[in-house]
Amino acid sequence: MKNKKILIIGGGVIGLGIGWQLAKSGAAVTIYERAQAGRAASWAAAGMLAPLAEAHIEEPELLKLGSQSLALYPQWVRELEAAAEMSIGYRVEGTLIIGLEPDDTHQLRHLYASQQDLGLDVTWLTGRAAREIEPALSPRVTAAIRCESDHQVDNRLMVKALQRAYQRCGGVLHENSAVESIHIENGIAAGVKTRDGEKQNGDVIVLSAGCESAQIQGLPDAIRPPVRPVKGQMLALQMEAGITVKNVIRTVRARYPMSVYLVPRTDGRLIVGATTEEMGFDTRLTAGGVFELLRGAWEAVPGVYELPLLETWTGLRPGSRDNAPILGETPIENLIYATGHYRNGILLTPITAYEVSKLILTGETSETIAPFRVDRFLA
Template identity: 45%
Template sequence: MLSGGPATTESVNRGPFLADVGVVGAGPVGLAIAWRCAARGLRVVVHDPAPGSGASHVAAGMLSPVAEAYFGERELTGLLAESAARWPGFAAELAEAAGADLGYRTDGTLVVGLTADDLAEARRLWAYQQGLGLPISALRPSQLRDREPALAPRVRGGAVAPGDHQVDPRRLVAALRTAARRAGATLLPGAVTAPNEVAAPVVVVAAGCGAAALTGLPVRPVKGQVLRLRAPGRGAPGFRHVIRGYADGESVYLVPRDSGEVVVGATVEERADTEVTAGAVLRLLRAAVDLVPELAEYELVEASAGLRPGTPDNAPIIGPLPGRPGVLAATGHHRHGIVLTPVTADLVTELIVTGTPDPLLAPFRPDRFAGAAGQPVTQEETWN
């Protein structure tokens, strides 16, 4: 266990506990951890008053380790790439375990610029991404339209990231709930206000923005507004790649689904409300239609807003809490919660079962924030 070695079904001292592992939060990360732990033979209880109602319900589901590699986030980019590499196996295993279609697609992502200034901004980022050895290749306008004829003739150029894929987060959460239950995990609808309320020797706080109140960690809400459109006649959208673009200085993404849905997003606002505003809808729709004109004829079926769990360095917080024996954090994934689900679940489960932290966890430990949730100590000291 966290305070005395690995948590195996043979070694755990269950005592009065109802479970070996308690997970607070039933979003993709929390459910994936529950599924993995239950599959390893541990008794798992998941606590959430409204499973799947957080950021994942609004998320677009882009698996974009390349297109979302940003300046100054080299270690995070490495974790994104590692998790993306695990996604094909994770998706296949989960689809089989749950008997469900996740909406996992591997068509790749096009990154485009509408104007000369938009293209210059995009090229600056591509140069950085290529400098990291990431697979992204520039395309001429004619090459872009060969791949996606629906793109506007005004688009000045772009690039393709063939390894950036997508999944449907709402299907993902439903599949993870099924798989976790089939593996033996129990889902309880009650809310938790402190980790010590959970009757388990190991508690994993995977509560998104709620982790701040539960742990004292510096997790803040970052608002995102998202639209969902539907193709006419409920047919497939007129494009197949995820399109990430810059349109007159406005950043937008378009995610097509086999169901005919297109997700358009997203704003990034340092706010904690979930109101949908007319201005955000206007900006998103204008940018989307500028890039793919046919979207003007699509039905607007949903406008929603959610809160991403942000951190001071935009990287997740994963690992034991300093001074809190038996408590692990798996939160702060910001805009990367879906793509980071497999690697977070694997690393946390392995830490619980073996007691040994994977080196991949080192840059993302809770104790990197001095004074948050206790004084900084080493991961090994917290664990043992």
């Protein structure tokens, strides 16, 4: 495989992570990114590593994959920080899921029961116990679930570190170079063509273009990845003395259109997110979206009312038909998918990078990613 040429379509954390692992092994890797590397969904994310908080009883395989990837994070952080010679802001304080009204507590109880049925390591807290952990929480908090093993990473730092590590290993990165089509000949993926007309042959093609993956031409309709954009509006505040939080805080709201999360950064920023909107490729901020985020944050932590507003932005998550990623081999020889990570792209970066690079280098699909191949949609 070291003599083969690997072309990766998409330079977010997934493409960069796979590319880094391959380049580190001595493979010849080229990444094509339509804009700036890592500046789409990877940049817009909050960096939560939360398989327990986001666990759903009807998605056991996704929970298992997320938990396995979270377990890899300490190793991933050590390797990446050493290779890039920079911190990626990995934090292990944990997550608090809070309710603010009796109806919220009822919903929280239901979530807690589901988590216990799944055998997850979570703890039920009274409102008072939650405020002892996070004094800035509202006095209205009625109860909380503590997920101590749900952590976080600064996704924007991870983007920068991955790009640096990848290029230091000899990986080639073409930014502002959108791939228009994949060339398939006799059932074999043989290369790519960019929008400016450049053609490049490759021995392995990896499609990791996030919500743009289904837009790439040349793919047979039967195996076109069912990935769509799911819009998320977000904002950042600047924490100040007396108005700080250490844990990730997530709200459960029974009577409101959306719940929010608050993610504290080491540099003092407080990320607040996120809307979930089926709006195609629309990336406009809306007054309603920002209002709901600020209202949700203020109800959880009233002190945010006084904090400076630093930034607002939107991102487009790559949502698959069943909300799980699409990983591994396809019916087209030499064409590999690594897309559709939806809300879990940052969480699933290590396991995707390790497993997909191993597949390319050895030709073997591990049991870890076998359930996530595109053929699950072909039945």
